[in-house]
Amino acid sequence: MKHSRVVAAVVKRGDRYLCMRRCRSKYAYISEKWEFPGGKVEPDESDRDALRREIKEEMDWDVCAGEALATVEYSYPDFSLTLVAYLCEAPADDSFKLLEHTDYCWLKADEMLSLDWTAADAELIRLAWPEVAAERHGQKA
Numbered sequence: 369m370k371h372s373r374v375v376a377a378v379v380k381r382g383d384r385y386l387c388m389r390r391c392r393s394k395y396a397y398i399s400e401k402w403e404f405p406g407g408k409v410e411p412d413e414s415d416r417d418a419l420r421r422e423i424k425e426e427m428d429w430d431v432c433a434g435e436a437l438a439t440v441e442y443s444y445p446d447f448s449l450t451l452v453a454y455l456c457e458a459p460a461d462d463s464f465k466l467l468e469h470t471d472y473c474w475l476k477a478d479e480m481l482s483l484d485w486t487a488a489d490a491e492l493i494r495l496a497w498p499e500v501a502a503e504r505h506g507q508k509a
């Protein structure tokens with residue numbers, strides 16, 4: 369099974385985070401799901417360089433990775449990935465484009481799990497904001 373290292377930018381503005389919706393894809397389990405912008409790290413590329421490159425390609429936006437937020441190992445039916453999320457301050461210039469996504473929104477941490485995330489991202493959110501996951505669990509009980 370193919371394994372990829374994937375970097376994702378958790379872009380923060382005030383108390384909100386940038387959430388992006390993927391396009392339709394051949395794998396139903398990630399098709400049109402919500403994710404953090406980013407992509408696969410190429411051989412001999414650093415995480416930070418990959419993140420900068422992917423966001424430039426996907427959004428025509430200049431984002432600089434800050435501290436690592438969380439790492440998730442996840443296996444989908446057809447491939448597996450190591451998903452590493454970096455916290456990024458939103459650039460002052462927020463004129464990004466949706467070149468590869470169909471939608472976006474800025475949500476507070478406790479609102480994020482209301483979206484239909486990829487499974488790897490849902491796990492990442494629970495790991496990065498355990499209080500949010502506990503709160504939701506409490507609501508369901």
Ligand SMILES: Nc1nc2c([nH]c(=O)n2[C@H]2C[C@H](O)[C@@H](COP(=O)(O)OP(=O)(O)OP(=O)(O)O)O2)c(=O)[nH]1
Nearest residue numbers: 374376398403404405406407408449451486488489
């Ligand atoms: N960018 C990004 N990808 C994610 C996240 N969560 C998650 O499971 N993935 C998966 C979806 C993709 O299979 C892979 C990232 O690759 P990518 O963004 O370059 O997407 P892709 O499949 O269109 O790339 P490619 O194979 O066409 O080169 O990781 C996430 O938060 N951000």
